[in-house]
Amino acid sequence: MTLKPDPNGDLTGSRFTYRLAFLVALLIYTMLHWQGLGDLFTYLTLPDNDDAMRLVQVQDLLAGQGWFDMVQHRAMPPDGLSLHWSRLVDLPLAGLTLFFQQFTAPDRALALTAALWPALLFVAYLAIVGRVASRVFGTIAASFAVVAAAATPGLSFSIFPPGRVDHHSVQVICMALVISALILPGRPVLRGVMGGLVAAVSLAVGLETIVVLALAGVVLTVQHVLDHPGATDRLVGYGIALGGAAPLLFMIQTDPALWAVPRCDQLSPPVLGITSAAMAFALITYLSRETVRSKRARGAMAAVMIVAILAGLWPMLSPCREGPFSMLPPEVRHLILSRITESLSVVRMFERNPGFATQLVLPLALVSALLIWQLIGSARGARSAVSVLLVFTLLGLAGLFYQIRVMIWGLAVLPLGFGAAMAWAVGRDWGGWRWAKAALLPVVGILVIYPHVFTQSPLFAAALIGENQPVNGKLASADQNCSRRDKFDGLQDIEPMAVLAPLNLGTKILLYTPHSIFAAPYHRAPEAYWNGTLAFSGSDMDMARRLRTTRADYVLVCDGEVYGKADSIGSRLARGEVPAWLQPVDTGGGPIRLMRVDRARLAPFVNGS
Template sequence: MQSYSTKRNGAAQLLPYLALFITWAMVHTSLIVFRDLPVFESGLVGPDSYMRMLRVTELYQNWDWFDGTIERANAPYGDTLHWTRPFDMLIMLIALPASLGMDFEGALYVAGILVSPLLQLTTGFALAWAMRPVIRPEVWFLPAVALFLQPGALAYSVAGRADHHSLLLLVFVVTAGFTLRALRNPLDARPAVWAGASAGFGIWLSVEFLLPMGVCLVALGMPWLFGEREKASQNKWFALAASLLLLAALFAERPLERFLEPSYDRVSTVQFLVVVSILLFWRAAESYENRATAGTHPVGRLLLGLFGVTAAGLLVNSIHPLFFAGPMAGVDPRIQPIWLDLVLEMRPLIPQDRDSIGSFIFFFGSGLLVVPFFARLLWQERRSSSFWTLAFIGFACLLLWLVAIKHIRFSGYAEVAFIMAFAVVFDRFLQWTHRIHSDFSRGILRGCTITVLLLGPLTVGTTLMVDKADAKDASGQSLTACDVGEVAGFLETDPRWTGSRQTILTFLDIGPELLYRTDHAVIGTPYHRNSDGIYDSYWMLTSSDPGAVRAMIVERGIGLILLCQSPAERNFFSSAGDSLYKQLSGGQIPSWAAEVALPVHLQRQARLFTVSR
C-alpha cells in the first residue's frame, strides 16, 4: 500500500513537468501549422539563422577557431562577424546525438532547427527554479507557461531560428535567479559568485548583456546603500566572478596578437575594463566598511558610490571613450539612414497610431496589467525581509521596459521581468482567493484572471494592428518574395554557374541564405560590420551614374545580378532618378548585361542577369 502511494505521489509530481512539455510542444507545433513557418521546406528562419549555420559549418570543416571571417561575403574582401563561439558550440553539442544516424553536417542542420525551441523549454524550467525565493513552489507552473506566450521571447525561439538571443534569455533567467538568492541572504556569497559568472557569460555571448548585468548590480547595490554592509562583499564576489569569466572569454575568442584589440560590439578588453572597474570599487567599498564606522551611514555610502561611479566612468572614458556611445559606436554613418535605422529589431515601440498602439499592447500589455498590482505589493512589503528581492523585479521591469520601448530587440528581457512580477502577483492572488468557499466561483475567478492577463493583450493587440498587404514570416521577411531556396538550387545545379564561383549583387537580406545554400559569393549581408558591402550594393543599384556603377561592378568582380522583387527589396532600392534597379525591373537592360531565362517555376518570382566582363 505504501509503495503504491509513493508511486502515485511521484507521478503527481511529474505531472506538471509533463504538462509544461506538452504546452511547449503545442505552442511550437501550432506556430509551424498556422503561421506556416518554412521548417519542412527550407528549415531555417531569417538571415541570421542561415549565417549562423554557415559559420558553424565552416568551423566544423576547418576548425579555425579564431577566424570569424566569411570569405564569400563582401566579395572579394570578406566580412568578419561580431558573433562569438559559445552558441556555435551549443549547436554542435546538440548535433552530436543526431550525428549517430546521419552525417554531421546534416545533424548540424537539424540542431539549427531545434536549438532555440529547446532553449526556450530549458528557460521555462529555469524560470521555475529562479522564482522559488519569492513564490510558493506549487505556483511555478503558470509563470513557466506564460513564458511560452510572450511574443518578443517567442520570436527568437521558433523552430528554425538559430539565434543566440534565445540563449541570452536563458542566461538572464539564471542570472536573475542567483541574484534573487543573493538578495535573500546577504551573508552568503555563493549566489553572488554564480550570478556574476552567469552575467559574465552573458556578456561573452553579446555585449548587450551589460544591461541585464547592470540591473543586477544596481539591485545588489541598493541594499548596501541603505544599510546592509555585507552587500559590499557580495558585490565584490559578483564582479570578481564576472571578471574571471570575461578573462576566460578573451583567451577563448582572441589570438594573442589581437588580445588587447578593443571592440565595442564584441567581448574585448573594453568590457573587461568596465567589469574590473566595478570590482575595484566594491573592493574599496568592502575595505571602507571594515575600517570606517562612518561607512555605516547612508550619506557616507552615497558619497562613496558617487565617487566610485565617477572614477570608473572617467577611467573607462580615458581609455575607451566610444564605450558610452554603445555597441554601434563604430558603425559606418553611411549605412545608418539606408539600413540600420530601418532594421526591425532596432525600431521603437512607442504608441503613435493604431498599428503602433496594437504592437505596444501585443508586446507589453500583459506586463503593464500586472505592474500596478505589483507596485502596490512592493509598497506593502517595504519593511519586510523580502522587499529587496521584490525591488529587484520591479527595477528590472521598469528599466528593461524603457529600453525595449526604444529598441524592440530588448522586448524579450522586459517580458521575462514582467513574468517574474506576474508570478509574485498571481501567487498572492491565489492565496487571497482561498477566502472564497465555493470551488466553482474560485475556479471561475482564477480562470478569468489568467485569461485576461495572458491572452487579453495578445487578442487586443492583434486586433488593433493593421493588416499588412503581404504576409510576413517570424523574422519579418515578406512571404510574397521569391523562394530563395529554389533560386539557390537553380544556381547550384545549372551548368552555367556550377563551373566557377559567381559574385552576386542582390538584396542584402537574402545574402546569407545564398551563401549557405550555394558556393557563390555576395556583396551585401545584413550585419553592421559589412558596411562597405551594404553601402556598395545599395549604391550600385540606386545610382543613376552608369559609368561609375559599371566601374564598381568590375572592381567587385560581379558576375550575376539577382532581383527577388520583394516589398522589402523594392523599398530598400527605391530612389529618385533612373537607377539601375529601376532599369532592370522595367526591362531596360544595359548593354553590358543580359537577362537569364529562368525555369518556369521561377519566372514569376525572380529576375536574374549576367554581367559581361
C-alpha cells in the first residue's frame, strides 16, 4: 500500500485502505453493542424515555390509531398528551415491526425493530461520511472519518445504539447530508436541491436542526456574495427545494384541522414562513446574478433582503423567539431548564458533572483547532470545504453553551472534520517538528474519539472534580433499577388503571403495561412535569393534592429510590413508609412498589378535616 501527500498536504491512499477502515468501523460498532442486545431482546430495555414513547406510538399506529392523531391517549387521561413528533419516523418503524410480526411474537418483533433500525441508520451514516470524505478529501480522510464515527461514544452510544428509535439519529443523518451538499464538487444545482430536500425532511422530523439548516443557507449566501464557483446555483437549488418540499411534508404529516395552528416545536405556519422566505430569497438572488455582479452590491442586496424578511416574519415568529418552552408557565420552564439534563448548558453541566461536560466539549474543540490549522496551512484553492466544516464544527461547539440537547449539531459533522484534518496533518511535512508528529497526532486522535481517556484519569479527577466535589444526581438517571420490562410483570394481571408515577417511569408503564399515566417528560403537558416531580419530591400534601387533581387510582415508585430529598414523600414511599390514604398492593416481589389510593381517607387529609 502506498501513501503519499499531494501538493496541498492531503494524504491519498488506496481504496483498499478505506474498505478495510469501513469494515473495522462496522466491527467496532458491533463489538461495542453486542452485549447490549441481550437486554434489548429479553427485557426490551431502551436507552431513554423518548425511545419508549416512540415504540408506544408505533404500537398504537399498528393498532389502528389515526395517522394524524398524535395524541398519546393513555397519558394524561382523559384528554391525552399531544406529541410534537413526526409520523415520518413512525412509518418505517411500523413497517419493520409489521414485517417481523409475520415470523415472531409482537414483543419480539418490537425488539427486533428497535435493534435493527439504529443499526441500519448507522450504516447509512457511515456510508455517507465515508463517501463524502473520500470524494472531497481522499480515502485516508475517509478512513479516519468512518473509524471516528464508529468509536466516538457521542455517536455510537448516544445516537446509534441498539434501542435508539427516537428521531435524533435521523436528524444527524439529515445534517450530514446537508453539509455534504455544500462541499461535494460538481453539479451545484443538483447538490443544492439534494440539500434542500433533506433539510425539509429534517424540519418535518423535528426543529432541533433548524439553526444548522439556516447556517447552510448563510454559508451559501456568503459564497454567492464572494462569487464562489457554483454557489449561486447551489443556493437556488437549496432554497427552492426547501421552500417547495416543506409545505408538502407539512400537509402529509399534519391534520388538516391544524394547518392554521402556529406551533413553536414542530413544522407549522411560522416555520413554513421561514422556508418560503428562504425560497424567495434564493430565487431573487439567482435571477439577479447577472445584473448584480460586484461583491459589494451582492452583499448589500443580501443584507437588505434579510432585513426585509426579518421585519416581515417578526410578528409571526414572536411567540417562538424564546424556543419551544416559551409558552410554558415560568415554574415549569424553570424545572425543565434546571433539572432535565439535555436542557442544561455545558457550563451548568460542568458544575454538576465535569467529566461528562468535558467529554462533550473536548472533541469538538480539538477538531476545530485542527481545522483552523489546516485552513491556515492549505493552499487558497483547497480551503473552501475545510472552511465549511470549520463553521459547522464551531456551531456545534457553541451550541453546547446553549443547551446540551443540540450536541447533535456537532456530532453530525465531527467525523468529517476529524477525517479531513487528521489526513491533512498526517500528510503534512512538519519540518523540524517531525519528531513530535508520531507522538502528538495519536494523542489528539484518541482524545477526539475517546475523551474518556482524559476525563477518567487521576489528573482530571484531581484538577476538576476534587475529593470533596458533591455528587449531583441527574433526573434522567432516576429509577434505573425499574426500567426493564420484567420489573413490571406484577402489574400485568391488574385491570387497566391510572397510575401516578415518577417522571422517568411513565413511558415504561405505557410500553410494558396496559395502564395509563399522569407523568411524562413532554413540554406540551406542563402538569405532567409537576405530576412526576413535585408529587414525589415534595411533601405528603403535595402528593395528596396531585392525587385529588388527577384522580389517579394508584401510586407507583421504585424501591430504594431517592426522589429529591431523603425525607420527601416519594423517598419515604420507596422505603415502604406509606401514609394512611395509600394501601400497599402485592405485585409478587421485585423493585416496583404499588399503592392503591384510598379516596375515603385522602379527602379528609387534603381538606384538613
